Amino acid sequence: MKVTGYRSLVTSHDWGRPVGDVNGVVASGVTDVPILILETDGGLEGVGLGQHADIARVFGAVEGQDPRAAPALYDSMLSHVFKSGHAGLTYGAVAAIDMALWDLKAKMADEPLWRTLGAADRFVRGYASGLCYGLDDDGFAALYARFAERGFSAAKIKGGRDLARDIRRLKHVRTIMAGNSVAPALMLDVNESWNCKQAVRHLAEIEAAGIDLTWIEEPVRRWDTHGLAAVSRAARCAVATGENLTGLEQFAPLLDARAVDVVQAGSVWGITHFQRVAIAAHVR
Incomplete structure (x- = not known):
């Protein structure tokens, strides 16, 4: 064929x-x-x-x-x-x-x-997330309540511009997901909107508010190897990034510098790309 x-x-x-x-x-x-x-x-x-x-x-x-x-x-x-x-x-x-x-x-x-692709079954653990930045508080709560009704026990919310709002929403979604888990997994995605100093300071404030993040996603620009490494060293949570990187040559500096803890490969970049990034992450 x-x-x-x-x-x-x-x-x-x-x-x-x-x-x-x-x-x-x-x-x-x-x-x-x-x-x-x-x-x-x-x-x-x-x-x-x-x-x-x-x-x-x-x-x-x-x-x-x-x-x-x-x-x-x-x-x-x-x-x-x-x-x-x-x-x-x-x-x-x-x-x-x-x-x-x-x-x-x-x-x-x-x-x-x-x-x-070699999987044993079709099940993949997932977390709830829904491009929720533009919703008001009521809409945000209703969205994640629907996710919780479907059995999710982990959630990733969108934030980055208003730290007080982010902390309030993280606490709210934790309460919602607590119906399915005694320790819901919480993630915050700020889509590269912070610089390194902001990221370190904001994550310290989030931790001081009693929020245990599983990861912070794209805290600084995708190519800022030194910034991502500094954030990873300073924060208790993992640093996730990579969904906007294209090609292994762009991942290599981050992996070599231990600047990424959760390696992400955007689904729209293809299956072969995903496999190669996964192998590169696996060997580290």
Whole structure:
């Protein structure tokens, strides 16, 4: 079976409420979902999600190829755009194709992707989180109460601009999740909105307020190796980051400097990327 073509679609996700983080809120609650469909000469189609505006630049690396070679084709795509770089929209296209190739690989094996990837079952522990920055206090409480009703015992909230508000909401969500656990896991995601000194000071205040964070997510800019390492040394909680990094070369400095405790790989960057980042984290 060979890859022969592609189709690009855009659908929308209506969240039914404002969604966003400290960097911006979509008041309408409607966000675009770009979808890539890879076509084959055998009739199967592979689906990939994520921005792929540069698909025409990248597709030549996989056209006519067997989708079962997904990891090798991932490297072929990176080589194909090597001179002009693979960041931004180009990396999004690489990732969407990669995701669709893995979808085809699983379909050709007539099994779900989690089994193709070697998992024993389809269960993954999750925490509740919902781009909640733009909600007022009542809306925030109602959202996490619904999550708790579904059995969640851990929550990650969005914050970063107003520390008093963040502390109040962390305490509130802890109370909500306490119905499912005597020790709910709490995470705070500030989406790179602090500098290093702010992060150290704010985390000390959060700890002084009696809140035991599981992790602080993206406390400083994603590329600030020294800042992330300083925050990790100063705080009791773990430092999580990486969802916006593209390529192992961007993770390496953070891993080498012990600047990240929870290594995150954004789902929209593809399956091969996720596997390689996971292995790099595992060996450390």
